[in-house]
Amino acid sequence: MTRRILIVEDTPTIARVQKHIALKAGYEVDIAESLAQTKELISKNNYFCAVVDYILPDAPSGEAVPCTVQAEIPTIVMTGNIDKKTRETVEKYPIIDYIIKENKQAYQYLEKQLLRLPRNEDIKVLVVDDSAPTRHYICSLLTRHKYQTLQAEDGKEALAMLEAAPDISVIITDNEMPNMNGDELCTEIRRLYNNDEKAIIGISGADSSDLSTLFLKNGANDYLHKPFNSEEFYCRLSQNVDMLTLIATIKKQANTDYLTKLPNRRYFFEEAKKSLKKIELDEGNGALAMLDIDHFKAINDTYGHDAGDEVLKGLSICFSKYFKKYLVARLGGEEFAVYFADTDKQEALKRLEGFRYFIETNSQEFSKAKIKFTISIGFSIGPVYQIDELLKQADLKLYDAKETGRNKIIS
Ligand SMILES: Nc1nc2c(ncn2[C@@H]2O[C@H](COP(=O)(O)OP(=O)(O)OP(=O)(O)O)[C@@H](O)[C@H]2O)c(=O)[nH]1
Numbered sequence: 537m538t539r540r541i542l543i544v545e546d547t548p549t550i551a552r553v554q555k556h557i558a559l560k561a562g563y564e565v566d567i568a569e570s571l572a573q574t575k576e577l578i579s580k581n582n583y584f585c586a587v588v589d590y591i592l593p594d595a596p597s598g599e600a601v602p603c604t605v606q607a608e609i610p611t612i613v614m615t616g617n618i619d620k621k622t623r624e625t626v627e628k629y630p631i632i633d634y635i636i637k638e639n640k641q642a643y644q645y646l647e648k649q650l651l652r653l654p655r656n657e658d659i660k661v662l663v664v665d666d667s668a669p670t671r672h673y674i675c676s677l678l679t680r681h682k683y684q685t686l687q688a689e690d691g692k693e694a695l696a697m698l699e700a701a702p703d704i705s706v707i708i709t710d711n712e713m714p715n716m717n718g719d720e721l722c723t724e725i726r727r728l729y730n731n732d733e734k735a736i737i738g739i740s741g742a743d744s745s746d747l748s749t750l751f752l753k754n755g756a757n758d759y760l761h762k763p764f765n766s767e768e769f770y771c772r773l774s775q776n777v778d779m780l781t782l783i784a785t786i787k788k789q790a791n792t793d794y795l796t797k798l799p800n801r802r803y804f805f806e807e808a809k810k811s812l813k814k815i816e817l818d819e820g821n822g823a824l825a826m827l828d829i830d831h832f833k834a835i836n837d838t839y840g841h842d843a844g845d846e847v848l849k850g851l852s853i854c855f856s857k858y859f860k861k862y863l864v865a866r867l868g869g870e871e872f873a874v875y876f877a878d879t880d881k882q883e884a885l886k887r888l889e890g891f892r893y894f895i896e897t898n899s900q901e902f903s904k905a906k907i908k909f910t911i912s913i914g915f916s917i918g919p920v921y922q923i924d925e926l927l928k929q930a931d932l933k934l935y936d937a938k939e940t941g942r943n944k945i946i947s
Pocket residue numbers: 795828829830831832833834836840841842843844845848868869870938942
């Protein structure tokens with residue numbers, strides 16, 4: 537989805553830099569050079585956010601800011617050297633942030649904010665407080681920055697919500713609450729989830745500095761003392777969300793094959809092992825297929841390594857779509873695997889045969905050189921709960937498929 541941004545700036549060089557940053561961050565860009573143009577563009581378009589210059593020829597006292605804010609466009613204000621009066625005026629409005637243009641890092645900071653906003657739409661934050669007005673205030677700060685919000689009145693309710701929505705990434709919690717306090721909630725969350733899965737920010741109005749220590753010792757990542765200003769709130773929240781996002785990216789990279797973007801061998805083994813443990817308890821069947829491109833070396837030798845890569849990438853896209861419900865991976869080279877948790881043998885074989893036939897008849901579509909190729913498949917199913925053993929059995933079947941003519945499934 538493309539998001540539209542309104543840049544309000546009367547200095548063409550600055551507008552150009554901002555436009556470049558916004559385009560790089562994936563936005564469609566409109567530029568207004570005056571308050572009048574701003575009003576006109578707002579009346580015609582929907583904007584995901586706006587970057588607004590505080591002083592314009594027809595708006596010398598920041599009049600463009602209420603204009604975008606009242607249109608409910610999340611607004612980042614760009615100002616020259618900010619004095620106390622301007623700062624107080626800017627802070628009156630529910631803006632996302634203000635950035636001082638003269639600051640060396642201003643444009644890097646703007647880029648960060650423009651990248652964060654779309655990302656925030658996918659981030660769920662649970663606000664835990666027994667005071668409804670406080671919950672609503674914190675949620676209003678969060679929605680201004682496009683976070684998804686959930687609310688709980690105490691620690692017990694928060695735990696139930698975490699169970700129901702495991703994709704909640706940040707918990708902002710008060711301390712003094714009925715049923716379960718904030719520090720007890722932290723301990724309980726840390727018993728269930730690691731620091732790299734969920735961030736906790738403790739909030740309290742109590743004067744004791746012991747409370748921040750208590751929160752942090754019980755597993756909170758950060759602490760805010762009430763009343764806090766919104767800037768500090770956003771800075772601490774962004775830092776924690778950035779940390780979670782970074783860890784998630786590193787984890788994803790470690791689990792993904794660099795060429796095909798399919799899960800890699802490591803991820804496949806870890807996930808299949810977990811699933812086989814569950815299946816063993818129910819005395820079900822483990823099932824796994826190994827797929828291998830026939831005569832792939834000849835493809836590389838004839839068309840070159842890049843064409844070989846193209847084939848691998850094209851096949852991988854089809855493979856992950858065709859086996860969407862299942863765990864798939866590139867094990868290495870031209871070898872792939874599908875793990876079917878507890879499955880019916882005929883059902884799995886029907887699906888695999890469908891895929892083999894699809895490749896036989898459509899493989900030429902994957903490469904510019906229209907390279908035709910086929911795949912061989914080895915399939916293993918049974919009360920086998922060790923991934924290495926299941927893989928070994930499927931590999932032997934794959935070997936049989938290769939030995940007996942290729943382009944077939946042996947089970
Ligand atoms: N283009 C490309 N080639 C790769 C990659 N990884 C492995 N290969 C090549 O894949 C080929 C595998 O060849 P072989 O193991 O001899 O198998 P094959 O030619 O497919 O023959 P059969 O499996 O017996 O049908 C080798 O030439 C490897 O260099 C890769 O990432 N990209």
